[in-house]
Amino acid sequence: MQAAEGIVRAADQLEARRISAMLDSLGPRIEALLPNSSLPEDLEVWIQGQPRLYAFPGSQVEDAEGLWSEHHHRVLLARNADNLERTLAHELAHAALDEPWQMLPGTMEEGLCDLVSARLCPEDSSRLRAGRLCSAALACGGLKLELRLSWPDDQRQWLARVTLSGEDQGDSPQREVFEVEAGLSSTALTSGTKRGFYGLAFLVMERATANIGLDGVRDLCQRxxxxxxxxxxPAWLLEAAELEDETLAWRRAAVEQMGPEELRELVQMYPNFAVDALYSWLVNEDLEAGWPEGLVAELELLGGPTISLVGVDTLLESLRERQVENSLAKLAAGPQSVDK
Known part of the structure; x- marks a missing residue:
């Protein structure tokens, strides 16, 4: 289907019209947001079950939701992407960058494109920011959280400290992110390591643009x-982002960038760490009726925000599922004999 901003190739007309509308909406906004950017006149957007070009080694793009082929002027999108519009915005940002932007080192261009997609898709920006900033912190030593439970009308109180850890990315991930081009399909990385570099690049770009703007970052490229x-x-970008060349400083910065919405999204995306901590305390409660009345359940990201877990529906649903699983397991085990 021919759209104003390019050609869309999809499984059917309905899908093509939907993606064409996204493309025509995003294209002008990307060009307005990114200094000196323009989309190719012969741009094509292909919707696939799994983004793939024959030139790309399949084993290295299995987890990709989108790809940009500069040689073909083609965006490839996964039909079941977490957020198609946001993924399209990210790939279109790659497509629109002019030559000076190519001076960004390592994985920085991925951070830039994530930043653009977050700004153009604000309704989903908290989810993207949560994922990227969490990945950045995990790459630099992990996240430390504190879970506090209490009922105001009695003396029961409970506290648990949880540490979330990621894949080991070496001693200096904050340096490697300026060296490794994690966005290239030819770069062999595990999914966790790739997410770590994307997160670190997003952290740099978000902080740098907050200080000097997108125009300022492009000025660095031209300089x-x-x-x-x-x-x-890298020293120029570190200065713009007000970051030190220390792993712990980057972890601290990633945590500080997260707000309550990002922490809530983190729980929505990865509820198990909270479920594991909560379940033993709530095992005898009737969760089908909802959260226990009067329960105070707070989660603090140490060095960052604190949120209430009461009202996080996905967490409550996970707790209910855990109760059902344990009940079924007990039934399957059958009655236990007791020796007298």
Whole structure:
């Protein structure tokens, strides 16, 4: 289907019209947001079950929701992407970047495109930010959380500390993110490591643009180009982002960037760590009726925000499922004999 901003190839007309509408909405907004950007005139957007070009090694793009092929001027989107519009915005940002932007080192372009997609799809930005900032923190040592439970009308109180850890990304992930091009299909990385680099790049871009804007970041690219450098020196981006070259400083910065909405999204995405901590205390409660009346359940991201877990529906549903599973397990085990 021919859209104003390019050609859309999809499974049927209904899908093609839906993606065409997204493309025509996002295209002009990306060009308005990104300095000196423009989409290719021969742009194509393909919707597939799994984004794939024959030139890409399949084993390295299995978890990709979108791909940009510069050679073909083609965006490839996974039909079941977590958020198709946001994924399309990310890939269109790649497509729209002009030559000076190519001076960004390592994985920084991915962070830039994530930033653009978050701004253009604000209704889903908390989810993206939660995922990226969490991944950044996990790459730099993990997240520390404190779960507090109490009932105001009695003396029962309970506290648990939880540490979320990610894959080991070496001693200096904050340096490697400027060296590794995690967005390339030819770069062999585990999914966890790739997410870590994407998160770190997003952290840099979000902080840098908060300080100097997108125009300022592009000015750094032009400055590096004017000095015949191969890329923007990491020190320039660290200065713009007000980040130190220390792993713990990056972890602290990632935590500080997270707000209550991001912490709530984190629980929605990964409820098991909270379920494991809560279940033993609530095992005898009737959760089918909802959260126990008067329960105070707070989750604090140490160094960051605190939220109430009461009202997080996905968490309550996971607790109910755990109760059902345990009840079925007891029934399957049958009655236990008792020796007298």
């Amino acid at each position: 590096a180009e004017g000095q015949d450098l191969d890329e923007v020196p």
